[in-house]
Amino acid sequence: MGAALKINGKTKITGIIGWPIEHTLSPAMHNAAYESLSLDYCYVPFPVSPDALEDAINAIKALNIRGINVTVPHKENVMAYLDEIDTEAACIGAVNTIVNTEGRIIGYNTDGRGFMQSLAESTIDPGAKDILIIGAGGAARAVGYSLVKKAKSLSLFGRTKERVEKLVHNLNTIKNSVLSCNDLSAVGRYHMIINATPLGLRKEDPLPFDTSSLKPGQIVYDLIYKKTRLLEQASKKRCVTVSGLGMLLWQGVFAFELWTGRMPDVDVMRNALLQAMKYIRKFK
Numbered sequence: 001m002g003a004a005l006k007i008n009g010k011t012k013i014t015g016i017i018g019w020p021i022e023h024t025l026s027p028a029m030h031n032a033a034y035e036s037l038s039l040d041y042c043y044v045p046f047p048v049s050p051d052a053l054e055d056a057i058n059a060i061k062a063l064n065i066r067g068i069n070v071t072v073p074h075k076e077n078v079m080a081y082l083d084e085i086d087t088e089a090a091c092i093g094a095v096n097t098i099v100n101t102e103g104r105i106i107g108y109n110t111d112g113r114g115f116m117q118s119l120a121e122s123t124i125d126p127g128a129k130d131i132l133i134i135g136a137g138g139a140a141r142a143v144g145y146s147l148v149k150k151a152k153s154l155s156l157f158g159r160t161k162e163r164v165e166k167l168v169h170n171l172n173t174i175k176n177s178v179l180s181c182n183d184l185s186a187v188g189r190y191h192m193i194i195n196a197t198p199l200g201l202r203k204e205d206p207l208p209f210d211t212s213s214l215k216p217g218q219i220v221y222d223l224i225y226k227k228t229r230l231l232e233q234a235s236k237k238r239c240v241t242v243s244g245l246g247m248l249l250w251q252g253v254f255a256f257e258l259w260t261g262r263m264p265d266v267d268v269m270r271n272a273l274l275q276a277m278k279y280i281r282k283f284k
Helices: 026-036 050-062 077-081 087-092 111-121 138-147 161-172 184-189 229-236 245-260 266-282
Strands: 012-018 041-047 067-070 097-101 104-108 130-134 153-157 178-180 192-195 219-222 240-242
Touching: 012 026, 026 041, 026 245, 026 266, 050 077, 050 097, 050 104, 067 245, 077 104, 087 104, 087 111, 087 138, 097 245, 111 138, 111 245, 130 138, 130 184, 138 153, 138 161, 153 161, 161 178, 219 229, 229 240, 245 266
Parallel strands: 012 041, 012 067, 130 153, 130 192, 153 178, 192 219, 219 240
Antiparallel strands: 067 097, 097 104
16 A cells, blocks of 8 residues: 555545455555545455355445455355345346445446456457356356357356256347357367356366367356466467456456546556566565
8 A cells, every 4th residue: 555545534445355265466456546546544354254155245234345356255145135236237146236326225236347358358259159168156146147148159067967957048038049068078179268257266276177189279268366286287288378467457447436536557456466466476
């Protein structure tokens, strides 16, 4: 936090809840953006265990917190404790941004728009592509909701069959081009493969799928914001690789706009993210 950003009695508080939350880069980019616009806001991380989620949401009102980002594992369960849910978030079935509007707690989802903006920045057009999403949690729901309108076809793979089938059904109400995938041995047939699971956050995590059948030119997108082992393996196969850093950036941009009514300087937020990543790597 720079010298220009001083905490006082009028400072509006924003932040992020998750479990765990120690790895988050969001405070760096939001506080840099607040400072660049001389906004009297501050962004802090709040570790919230699953059994404390309801208390945490009630605290938003009690403490007059302006807004909160929501990350793993709360994106779906948090919906039960909100006063209102935006139409897009309701369709997705997950919330990643909460706004406190005069004591009324409203849930939004900026993940899908953030993902699509990151694709555009990477000059990737999902149109006319067969796409596979691995995972069926909140992030997968947001990405699937945004992609289903553009992709030629969308296939979903997840550990829990019931969750996958429910998501397939919901997305097919938007565009009847969604299938469940039961076998990851044929990943070579897809134009784009998206890892929407947490596998890769830790060094000891297994790969989300066997990369031996990947082909040059395939797009492998890992929603995790760092260079994961999956992306390293895909690069060796001469695939086009994209990390989740762009999605993290742009979902934050859209959340910032919801809280402040202002569009942040995107380059300020991007540079803060990159600096925070360098700092983390230095002290690991």
